[in-house]
Amino acid sequence: METRIRSVMSSVLGIDQGMIVETTSFGVIEAWDSMNHMLLMLALEEEFGIEFSDEELGSLKDFKSIYLALVEKNDPVKPE
Amino acid sequence: MREILESVALDKLSTVIAAVRKLDTLQSSHLPSVSIQLLGNISLRGIDPFLKYHLYASGIKPMLTFGGFDTIRQDLFSLEGSDDKEGTDLTVLALDLESFDPRSRLPNWSERDTWEELLGLFEFAARKVQGLIVVNTFPLPCSKEAGFSSSVLTDDATAKTRDLNQKIITFVKKHDSQFQLVDWEYFARILGEEKSFDYRYNYLYHAPFANPFLNLFGLELTKLARAIKGRTKKCLVLDCDNTLWGGVVGEDGIDGIHLDPNDYPGKAYYDFQISLLHLFDRGIMIALCSKNNEAEVMDVLECHPHCLISKTHLVGKKINWLDKVTNLTELADDLNLSLEHLVFVDDNPFECEMVRTLLPDVTVLQVPEHLYEFPNLLYQQGLFDSISVSEEDRERTRMYHLEAKRENLYEASAGLSQYFESLEMVAEIGPATEGQISRIAQLTQKTNQFNFTTHRYLETDIKGFLNSPIHAVFTLSAHDRFGSLGLVGVIIAKNEARSIRVDTFLMSCRALGRGLEYIFLKKVIGDLQKSWDTCGLLKAQFVPTKKNIHLENFWPSLGLARRGQSEDIVDYSCDLSEIQIEDVDFIKTVLT
Numbered sequence: 001m002e003t004r005i006r007s008v009m010s011s012v013l014g015i016d017q018g019m020i021v022e023t024t025s026f027g028v029i030e031a032w033d034s035m036n037h038m039l040l041m042l043a044l045e046e047e048f049g050i051e052f053s054d055e056e057l058g059s060l061k062d063f064k065s066i067y068l069a070l071v072e073k074n075d076p077v078k079p080e
Numbered sequence: 081m082r083e084i085l086e087s088v089a090l091d092k093l094s095t096v097i098a099a100v101r102k103l104d105t106l107q108s109s110h111l112p113s114v115s116i117q118l119l120g121n122i123s124l125r126g127i128d129p130f131l132k133y134h135l136y137a138s139g140i141k142p143m144l145t146f147g148g149f150d151t152i153r154q155d156l157f158s159l160e161g162s163d164d165k166e167g168t169d170l171t172v173l174a175l176d177l178e179s180f181d182p183r184s185r186l187p188n189w190s191e192r193d194t195w196e197e198l199l200g201l202f203e204f205a206a207r208k209v210q211g212l213i214v215v216n217t218f219p220l221p222c223s224k225e226a227g228f229s230s231s232v233l234t235d236d237a238t239a240k241t242r243d244l245n246q247k248i249i250t251f252v253k254k255h256d257s258q259f260q261l262v263d264w265e266y267f268a269r270i271l272g273e274e275k276s277f278d279y280r281y282n283y284l285y286h287a288p289f290a291n292p293f294l295n296l297f298g299l300e301l302t303k304l305a306r307a308i309k310g311r312t313k314k315c316l317v318l319d320c321d322n323t324l325w326g327g328v329v330g331e332d333g334i335d336g337i338h339l340d341p342n343d344y345p346g347k348a349y350y351d352f353q354i355s356l357l358h359l360f361d362r363g364i365m366i367a368l369c370s371k372n373n374e375a376e377v378m379d380v381l382e383c384h385p386h387c388l389i390s391k392t393h394l395v396g397k398k399i400n401w402l403d404k405v406t407n408l409t410e411l412a413d414d415l416n417l418s419l420e421h422l423v424f425v426d427d428n429p430f431e432c433e434m435v436r437t438l439l440p441d442v443t444v445l446q447v448p449e450h451l452y453e454f455p456n457l458l459y460q461q462g463l464f465d466s467i468s469v470s471e472e473d474r475e476r477t478r479m480y481h482l483e484a485k486r487e488n489l490y491e492a493s494a495g496l497s498q499y500f501e502s503l504e505m506v507a508e509i510g511p512a513t514e515g516q517i518s519r520i521a522q523l524t525q526k527t528n529q530f531n532f533t534t535h536r537y538l539e540t541d542i543k544g545f546l547n548s549p550i551h552a553v554f555t556l557s558a559h560d561r562f563g564s565l566g567l568v569g570v571i572i573a574k575n576e577a578r579s580i581r582v583d584t585f586l587m588s589c590r591a592l593g594r595g596l597e598y599i600f601l602k603k604v605i606g607d608l609q610k611s612w613d614t615c616g617l618l619k620a621q622f623v624p625t626k627k628n629i630h631l632e633n634f635w636p637s638l639g640l641a642r643r644g645q646s647e648d649i650v651d652y653s654c655d656l657s658e659i660q661i662e663d664v665d666f667i668k669t670v671l672t
Contacts, residue, residue, distance in 0.1 A: 011098035035125045038285050042126075043094040046291075054280050 005067060008047050012040045025062030085137050090295055096129040103136045111141040114305040119147035119155050120174030123287040130298030138306050156208045167210025169308055176288060177218040191240040195247050206258055214260045217245040219268035260304055267296045303465045313443060313463040315417055316359060319426040320370035320377050323447055325349050329376050339386040351455035353388040360393050364464045367396040369407045374399040404431050405438045423463055501666040503560040507596055509603045510672030512553035517542045519567050523586055531586040532631060533623045550575040552608060556600040558591055565591055571604045579616035580608050595664035602661040603669060609656060618659055622650040
């Protein structure tokens with residue numbers, strides 16, 4: 001799952017997958033502005049077939065919290 | 081570029097974004113560019129990847145600028161006095177009704193007041209902007225304030241929005257030299273609420289539209305860009321078998337192909353032909369390019385009861401056995417079009433791939449695997465959309481008709497011999513054998529068109545000739561790389577005091593027009609001169625009938641002179657040494 005998140009983030013934000021670490025976050029990465037944040041959320045929703053709540057859309061602004069939210073949303077029985 | 085475009089799945093935003101980023105960095109200065117300015121009262125950035133993708137896919141380099149959020153008037157003001165004199169090609173005013181006029185959400189909303197405001201903005205924009213201005217209709221509300229789905233009884237927001245849309249449409253029609261419409265109401269109607277709107281993003285980011293909606297919006301703007309940049313396709317080139325109709329006419333016959341609107345899959349092909357009629361009506365040229373016998377195709381076009389496309393709809397046709405790349409190139413040449421103006425439709429993946437690879441400028445559409453998707457193929461692509469349809473567009477096919485006819489005359493001399501060469505024809509000529517007797521008799525009995533004397537013989541007559549010392553019977557069988565034509569020619573000759581009399585010379589219709597008759601006659605005369613040791617005259621007759629009258633100049637054209645006429649029989653003769661029959665280089669002769 002981590003790889004898939006990295007791949008989507010790298011596509012949308014135009015950064016190297018290797019540059020993405022746990023603390024990679026909104027504002028720190030120049031490309032991760034509010035415009036691209038919206039696209040990133042949309043792309044992640046499509047990729048994983050899930051929907052973020054309005055609260056999550058506002059709060060998922062670094063790699064770690066995105067990862068944790070997606071783990072929670074995915075069926076924990078099905079390992080990635 | 082093609083690989084990047086092909087990596088995109090339009091329902092996966094990340095693939096669109098990744099592809100567009102790569103395309104942006106690609107050297108694409110050879111592409112025509114279009115400058116589009118997007119102004120609106122909603123967040124429009126979500127359209128960026130879709131719009132760019134469709135523009136790149138159409139061979140246009142996008143130059144997009146976005147206005148501030150809900151600052152249309154300021155943005156328009158700032159245009160004034162700027163030295164951007166060539167102006168933007170398209171200025172898009174993307175307006176959300178609720179943001180434009182919050183009163184529209186309230187009871188007792190007056191859509192007339194909203195219209196006054198809108199009209200003011202449109203006119204303001206018209207004064208400030210050089211290029212085309214694109215405005216939109218408003219999607220109808222999804223929730224009904226009155227509870228009932230019907231708005232017949234109450235004058236609800238749906239009815240009012242409809243009225244407002246109608247006013248916008250009327251305005252754009254009236255000012256179509258400067259305004260164009262993007263019909264958001266239509267997008268929402270065909271996509272439905274779920275795929276059109278994303279309420280979360282609307283509340284959080286003022287971005288009300290879901291990706292499928294933005295995709296359609298981007299595609300529609302691309303169609304406009306194509307039209308103003310002359311990238312609109314002009315000519316549709318169609319394969320025949322399993323494209324214009326179902327089945328293979330050469331095998332299934334005119335009665336066996338599928339085109340009946342009361343049948344499936346006949347109706348799918350029939351409906352596809354209806355879409356062709358609509359394109360024809362808009363001035364799009366239609367041409368055929370297929371591997372068939374031309375006569376069989378024309379037979380379908382003229383005689384099939386359900387075939388809607390007829391000869392009069394066509395500006396050109398390449399119905400032969402050459403490869404499609406050659407044919408498409410020639411067709412574009414004939415019509416004075418460049419390859420990028422062509423759209424080619426074929427069912428055969430091999431042909432499609434060959435054209436895509438060798439002629440990348442041609443847009444190739446393959447007949448969908450599911451035939452029920454076929455009738456909409458051309459509409460969805462919108463490749464032929466132009467801003468307006470003129471009378472001249474409608475006349476175009478007629479004008480091309482005249483020109484194409486003229487060119488065909490030239491082509492007949494140069495192109496045909498090439499074609500015949502490619503056929504790799506072989507003629508087998510020799511004395512008739514026992515086994516051929518019945519076929520020979522049959523041919524003398526039923527051949528009318530290419531038959532100089534129409535002497536009808538029975539099998540016993542033929543047998544008699546074979547055993548006669550003063551008669552000779554020759555046959556011609558032919559084959560080319562597509563197969564055998566069988567026994568298609570007969571000459572019966574008589575030795576008359578060291579002269580050769582041609583008693584019968586006939587050819588089956590299907591073997592005509594390829595030069596076989598000349599090579600046949602020449603070989604037979606040469607052979608008889610040796611075996612009979614003749615040195616006198618070649619004598620021939622012509623017995624004119626209604627069906628063979630076109631042969632009257634045949635003997636004179638070979639140098640035979642008219643010797644007399646009695647009871648409708650014309651006699652010809654000439655010295656055997658003076659006969660002139662030209663060689664036919666592209667036919668290989670085998671003596672049997």
